[in-house]
Amino acid sequence: MKILVCISKTPDTTSKIAFKENNTKFDEASVQWIINPYDEWYSLVRAIELKEKDASITITLVHVGGADSDPIIRKALALGGDEAVRINAQSDDTYFVAAQIAEVAKQGNYDLIFTGKETIDYNASAIGGMVAELLDLPYISLATKFELNSTTAVVTREIEGGEEVDEVALPAVVSCQKGVAEQRIPNMRGIMAARTKPLKVVEPTPIEALTKIVSYELPPAKAGVKMVPATDMAELVRLLHEEARVI
Amino acid sequence: MSVLIFVDQAEGQIRKASLEALSYGVALAKQIGTTANAVVLGNLAKNAADLGSYGVSKVYHGESDTFNTMDAQAYTNAIMEAVQKSNAEVIVFSHNQTGRAVAPRIAAKLKAGLVAGAVALPDTSNGFAVRKSVFSGKAFANVAITSPVKVITVNPNSFRIAETGSETAQVEKLDATADNAKVKAATVNKVQGEVPLTEAEIVVSGGRGMKGPENWGILEDLAHSLHAALACSRPVADAHWRPHHEHVGQTGIQVSPNLYIAVGISGAIQHLAGVNRSKVMVVINKDAEAPFFKAADYGVVGDLFEIVPKLTEEIKKLKGV
Known part of the structure; x- marks a missing residue:
């Protein structure tokens, strides 16, 4: 069985979010880059757990990004990916990224494609669905549990106001979130092994981006917190009712 | 067109x-x-x-x-x-x-x-x-x-x-049907009678400051008085005080209500990532130095076990019940 795990690069949660060039570009200075947590903690770790039960499974990582992404790809290999493909392109258009991944997926005959629920920078939740459509595969979004049978997968997923257990024939695309697996730390053996694992760089397929970020804005600065004495909840209720108008 | x-x-x-x-x-x-x-x-x-x-x-x-x-x-x-x-x-x-x-x-x-x-x-x-x-x-x-x-x-x-x-x-x-669907639903569990968290206009959320699952009654009363959904922080869900589907934060659910009331939550950056989109935030915490106050619109410092029931009482007065 072959599993393709989509890996995205995002700023660390604690990074300062700032913009430059008249708010048209994200300011990457002093940003610490990490593997998107949903991709790493849930989809990649679940793929590794499946491989630990069945050694015949291979895990291929796919990433769309420049050479500056190599450290996070090596980290994913250190955690337990077998090989990686980096598509040498930069884009914030979801269709462009999904179409590049679909091209790689077509060449590899994967039984299972994992993505994270969303990236923590653009929060679109779009890549899994688009890749599934471009490959004409079923898509199970927002999985909280994932088990493999021989030719099917049993997936618990979040639906509006509850959860549902689905059985899906493979191949399929699944987006993973909390519950599917737990975060791991790479060990020294993994880090050493990752140095020699194959990381193939391929040039992108010519695909036109369908969206473009025109500008960014930071939310208006908060006026500052208004403190209300613990003994005066009538005042808090008045403020919420008359000033904030939320109750 | x-x-x-x-x-x-x-x-x-x-x-x-x-x-x-x-x-x-x-x-x-x-x-x-x-x-x-x-x-x-x-x-x-x-x-x-x-x-x-x-x-x-x-x-x-x-x-x-x-x-x-x-x-x-x-x-x-x-x-x-x-x-x-x-x-x-x-x-x-x-x-x-x-x-x-x-x-x-x-x-x-x-x-x-x-x-x-x-x-x-x-x-x-x-x-x-x-x-x-x-x-x-x-x-x-x-x-x-x-x-x-x-x-x-x-x-x-x-x-x-x-x-x-x-x-x-x-x-x-439409002529289309889902007769040939490749995904078959085996079981469906829906949470009955609650406001879905992502749709709720008001969310009442509890953290470690609640001290234990047995104390959630006061938050349920507050949520009920506001027709609000209940949520919790990650440590609360990890300790199994509350179910995981109530966990809001970076790895949990992201909410964007009109009003978010955080009770006994210090406001770690990972928690804020799930609640930043709220229009108005109220923070109730005994620690005046809790980082959450920096993101809040209204803050109350004190013992939540005294404050929350009083708040519920005042809301009921406002609503005339």
Whole structure:
């Protein structure tokens, strides 16, 4: 069985979010880059757990990004990916990224494609669905549990106001979130092994981006917190009712 | 040329988040001078024609029972039938669980640019730019869609539902069914009788300061008085004090209510990533140095076990119950 795990690069949660060039570009200075947590903690770790039960499974990582992404790809290999493909392109258009991944997926005959629920920078939740459509595969979004049978997968997923257990024939695309697996730390053996694992760089397929970020804005600065004495909840209720108008 | 809005239902009831998307689509159609139509899949408790009261001319209805469970592929085929019949140029979804599963498929199929998580109507004065929330609520981006056909998902609680009158819409049946769905639902567990967290206008959330699951009664009373949904921080869910589906934060659910009341939560950056999109935040904590106060609009320092019941009492007074 072959599993393709989509890996995205995002700023660390604690990074300062700032913009430059008249708010048209994200300011990457002093940003610490990490593997998107949903991709790493849930989809990649679940793929590794499946491989630990069945050694015949291979895990291929796919990433769309420049050479500056190599450290996070090596980290994913250190955690337990077998090989990686980096598509040498930069884009914030979801269709462009999904179409590049679909091209790689077509060449590899994967039984299972994992993505994270969303990236923590653009929060679109779009890549899994688009890749599934471009490959004409079923898509199970927002999985909280994932088990493999021989030719099917049993997936618990979040639906509006509850959860549902689905059985899906493979191949399929699944987006993973909390519950599917737990975060791991790479060990020294993994880090050493990752140095020699194959990381193939391929040039992108010519695909036109369908969206473009025109500008960014930071939310208006908060006026500052208004403190209300613990003994005066009538005042808090008045403020919420008359000033904030939320109750 | 028209705007088509996908309207999601559960047990025959139309979701609040979908009505927001519906009103967004109707307002957008008016802005660009075209008509708005809706597509609904599965059985409805009410008449599909009643959606006319929100300003849509036509409702495309896939009535088959097979749509009562959501298979993204089968939904895509049915929505595509409505896209073709209505000659839709913009297709609008809610950014809820169903929208997140289906909208990207529709966008890929139509080679349409997608903006996921819109918070305002597009600026069509010079092109077509949609404002969306990015960096988990820490900023906004204005994203131009350059393709002829466009897909937008609308963030819950960012657009007001507007009934425009009492007109009835024309209903056209769709031929599509989900008979050949590749995803089979084995069991479905729905949380009964609670306000869904992502749709709630008010969220009451508890953290480690609550000291244990046995103390949640005071938060339940507060939530009840406000018709609010209950949520919790990650340590609370990890300790199994509360179920995981109540966990809000970076790895849990992201919420965007009008009012978020955080009780006994210190406000770690990972928690803020899930609640940054709230319009107004109230923080109740015994520690005046808790980082959450920096993000809050209103703060109360003190013993939550005394403060919360008093707050509930005052809210009941306001509501006259």
